Amino acid sequence: MICDGRGTPLKVITTAANVNDVTQTLALVDGIPTVAGRPGRPQGRPESLLGDKGYDCNAHRDALRNRRILPVISRKGSPNIKGIGKLRYVVEQTFALVHQFKRLVLRWERRTELHDAFVSLACSLICFRRLK
Template identity: 75%
Template structure:
């Protein structure tokens, strides 16, 4: 939690942590929930063996769609780089290409 950059938003002093964290059922454990609450972050996690939280799928879809778009780039789907700064550079480049393609598609 300490490695999270400031959250952009309203004017003033930027927040250092998110209000809530959306997780899937694989993160459903009491230690995970307690750690988030200790950092004053609301855990939004469906319990294992219960139906999903209503509306959580719409929010998770954005995350899953982003991963799908990034995995179109083979170099990101299978990580070849050992150095994190190189991998982060390729992720940034891929995000820029995805945005450029989307803007180009909407203009035509």
């Protein structure tokens, strides 16, 4: 899941249980929809991407820089970036909002399409509540 700074989910991808999250980083970034609102060209990509040490990969860092996105990711084996825990808490809070829907805490559906539909519905309700 990728979300904005307020915790509004922007893109969700369902993978198998044994797949590392770092493999889906670029797919999530590329799947962010354009955001219109202010006059001018709509913004389609974020300015920076925050991630924990699990997303530390030089190839992905270079790919993000090529997309003009600043990667703010702690390196493995080094101390954490000061204050990144407070910023990463927003993503964990968004997961907690999705898990308020009891059907999504455990995956009951065998078909991925059904599970993705319920996740999309949950994200839509979260966005609706934020707008309300």
